[in-house]
Amino acid sequence: MNQKLVFGIVIFIIVVGGVGVYTSSNPESEMIEKKVMMQEEKDSMVAKENLAMEQQKEAMVTKEEGMVKPGEAMMQKEDSAMVAKVGSYEVYSPEKIAMVETKDVVLFFHASWCPSCRALNSDIEKNVGAIPSGLTILKTDYDKETELKKKYGVTTQHTLVQVDKDGNLIKKWSGGSKLENLISQVQ
Numbered sequence: 001m002n003q004k005l006v007f008g009i010v011i012f013i014i015v016v017g018g019v020g021v022y023t024s025s026n027p028e029s030e031m032i033e034k035k036v037m038m039q040e041e042k043d044s045m046v047a048k049e050n051l052a053m054e055q056q057k058e059a060m061v062t063k064e065e066g067m068v069k070p071g072e073a074m075m076q077k078e079d080s081a082m083v084a085k086v087g088s089y090e091v092y093s094p095e096k097i098a099m100v101e102t103k104d105v106v107l108f109f110h111a112s113w114c115p116s117c118r119a120l121n122s123d124i125e126k127n128v129g130a131i132p133s134g135l136t137i138l139k140t141d142y143d144k145e146t147e148l149k150k151k152y153g154v155t156t157q158h159t160l161v162q163v164d165k166d167g168n169l170i171k172k173w174s175g176g177s178k179l180e181n182l183i184s185q186v187q
Helices: 002-025 027-059 094-099 115-126 146-152 179-185
Strands: 074-078 081-085 088-091 104-110 135-141 159-163 169-174
Touching: 094 135, 104 115, 104 146, 115 179, 146 159, 159 179
Parallel strands: 088 135, 104 135
Antiparallel strands: 074 081, 104 159, 159 169
C-alpha cells in the first residue's frame, strides 16, 4: 500500500511538472505575457501623458480662471488690489478666436516633426507665466488645419499669424525659438 501511495505521488509530480514545462514553453503563453507587458507599457505611457497634460494645464494660467501659481505671473495694480495679469497658451479650436474678443490672438502653426516648432513650443510652455495679459497663443496643428493654412497663406510650419477677434489677418511671420521673440512681433 505504501508503494502505491509513493507511486501515486511520483506520477502526480511528473504530471504537474510536465504541465509547468509545457506552459512555460508554450508560444501562446509567451504571447499572453508579451501582451500583458505591452499593455503595462501602454498604461504607463498613458499615465505619463496624463501627468504631462495635467502639468501643462496647470501651467496654462488664464486671468478668467484666476489660477495663478506663485511667482509665475507679473503683477499689476488695478483698483487698489493686486491682480495677476497673464495671457494663455492653448490648443487651437475655431471658437477660441471668437471667445477672446478684445485680446490679441496668435496662431502658432506647429508640426510635431518640426525641430524649430518644438523649440518654440518648449519655451512657451516653460515661460507661460510671461505671456502678457490679453495675448492668447493658439497652438495650431500644421498637418491638420489645411483650410486655415489656405485662409492665411501659410506654406511652411513654424508660421505665426496674428488675427483679430473676427479672425482677420493682422500680421504673419515665421521663425523664432523664444517666447520673447513672438511677443515682440505682436502689434
